[in-house]
Every structure is written in C-alpha cells, then in structure tokens.
Amino acid sequence: MKKQILAPSILNADFLHLSKEIDIAEKGGARFLHLDVIDGVFAPSISFGANIIYSIRTYTNLFLDVHLMIENPSQYIADFVHAGADSITIHAEGAIHLHRLIYQIKGHGIKAGVALNPATPISLIEPILSDIDMVLLMTVNPGFGGQSFIKEVLSKMTMLSHLKSSKKYSFAIEVDGGITPREALWCSQQGANIFVVGSYIYYKETDSEKLQAMKNIKKSLGIGDSK
Numbered sequence: 001m002k003k004q005i006l007a008p009s010i011l012n013a014d015f016l017h018l019s020k021e022i023d024i025a026e027k028g029g030a031r032f033l034h035l036d037v038i039d040g041v042f043a044p045s046i047s048f049g050a051n052i053i054y055s056i057r058t059y060t061n062l063f064l065d066v067h068l069m070i071e072n073p074s075q076y077i078a079d080f081v082h083a084g085a086d087s088i089t090i091h092a093e094g095a096i097h098l099h100r101l102i103y104q105i106k107g108h109g110i111k112a113g114v115a116l117n118p119a120t121p122i123s124l125i126e127p128i129l130s131d132i133d134m135v136l137l138m139t140v141n142p143g144f145g146g147q148s149f150i151k152e153v154l155s156k157m158t159m160l161s162h163l164k165s166s167k168k169y170s171f172a173i174e175v176d177g178g179i180t181p182r183e184a185l186w187c188s189q190q191g192a193n194i195f196v197v198g199s200y201i202y203y204k205e206t207d208s209e210k211l212q213a214m215k216n217i218k219k220s221l222g223i224g225d226s227k
C-alpha cells in the first residue's frame with residue numbers, strides 16, 4: 001500500500017500562537033506542514049510570505065510543503081527556497097513557461113509540484129508529468145479555507161491515477177480543500193496520497209479537539225498512530 005501523508009494547512013490556524021498550532025500538527029502525527037502563499041491577485045485573499053516560512057523553518061523539522069497561489073512565481077522561488085521550503089508547488093494556470101519553472105525549482109535541490117484548479121483539465125500538464133514530484137488537485141477554488149469539497153474533481157483524480165499507473169509515473173497526488181475524514185477516504189480510493197487538511201483541524205476550539213480531528217483523518221486513511 002502506498003504511503004498516506006497528512007499535511008495540516010495552517011491557513012486558518014491561530015497566527016498569534018502559531019508555534020502551538022505547529023506543535024499540534026507534530027503531536028498529531030503529521031509529516032508535512034502545508035503552507036499556502038496567496039497574493040490577492042492569483043487568488044482572492046492575502047496570506048503570508050517567505051518571512052513567516054523562514055520563522056516556521058527555525059521551529060520545526062516537518063516537511064514544508066509550500067503552495068504558491070501567486071502571480072509571477074518565478075520571481076519568488078529563490079526566496080521560498082532560502083526560507084526553507086522542502087517542496088514548492090506552482091499553478092499550471094497562466095504559467096507560460098511551466099517546464100522552465102519546474103526546473104527552476106528542482107535546480108535548488110527541492111521537490112517540485114504543479115497544482116490545478118478544479119476547472120483545469122489534466123491534459124494541460126500531461127506533457128510534464130514525468131518531470132514533477134507531485135500533482136496537487138485543488139478540490140475547492142483557491143483563496144480561502146473552510147469551503148466545501150467539489151465532488152466533480154474526483155473523476156479528474158481517477159483519470160490522473162490511471163495515467164500515473166499506465167505510464168509508471170512516480171509523482172504523488174495531493175488533494176487540497178474541504179477535506180474531512182469522508183472526503184479523505186473518497187480521494188484515497190481515487191489514488192490520492194497526500195491530504196491537506198485545514199479548517200477540519202484548526203477551526204476546532206481546543207488542542208484535544210484538534211488532535212482528535214487529526215486522529216479521525218488518520219483513521220479514515222488507515223494511517224497508524226505512530227505516523
């Protein structure tokens with residue numbers, strides 16, 4: 001069985017107590033921390049930038065999975081690498097030189113992912129599937145946490161998984177948006193193996209509720225408690 005990875009997204013975490021929120025992700029058995037960088041242009045909200053990621057890097061050894069929802073990502077890749085990103089995912093929409101961008105990221109010795117919005121077809125990235133480490137399928141429209149999962153993306157996931165197995169590609173399939181234990185299971189059944197979970201964890205009031213939320217996701221995915 002392939003490795004299932006839980007990646008808490010701090011987009012809706014308590015930024016006044018961010019270190020505590022990261023402690024919860026670690027204690028709950030996460031291996032990745034998902035960091036959404038949104039510029040208010042590519043997607044309609046403004047989150048945080050490389051300086052916050054740098055601070056997070058000094059605090060945790062979790063794999064920092066940086067998702068750029070920004071215009072002109074090429075200009076900022078070095079900043080995020082120096083801030084401590086372990087992987088950088090850029091969006092295929094609007095990227096004129098996607099192949100070059102992927103190799104710009106990989107040239108820094110970190111992993112490169114490509115994200116697709118719910119309405120963007122897989123065919124847009126078919127020519128570069130052998131070059132990337134991860135495909136991130138957005139299951140909500142980018143910009144905000146707490147939205148509802150768009151079920152139609154499941155058929156795209158199935159299509160991508162078939163392509164992956166028929167061509168023996170090695171990329172991971174990450175899903176992001178509206179994930180609770182139910183959606184995690186659906187996505188896992190369609191071949192996803194990295195699960196970004198934001199509000200289902202961080203909208204909970206207490207630490208023990210947040211930890212229980214992570215437990216629920218892991219149970220649904222069959223991830224053991226030791227990770």
Ligand SMILES: O=C(CO)[C@H](O)[C@H](O)COP(=O)(O)O
Nearest residue numbers: 142143145146177178198199
């Ligand atoms: O990329 C995102 C928004 O652009 C978030 O990572 C995503 O929405 C996760 O939050 P939630 O689990 O609350 O949907």
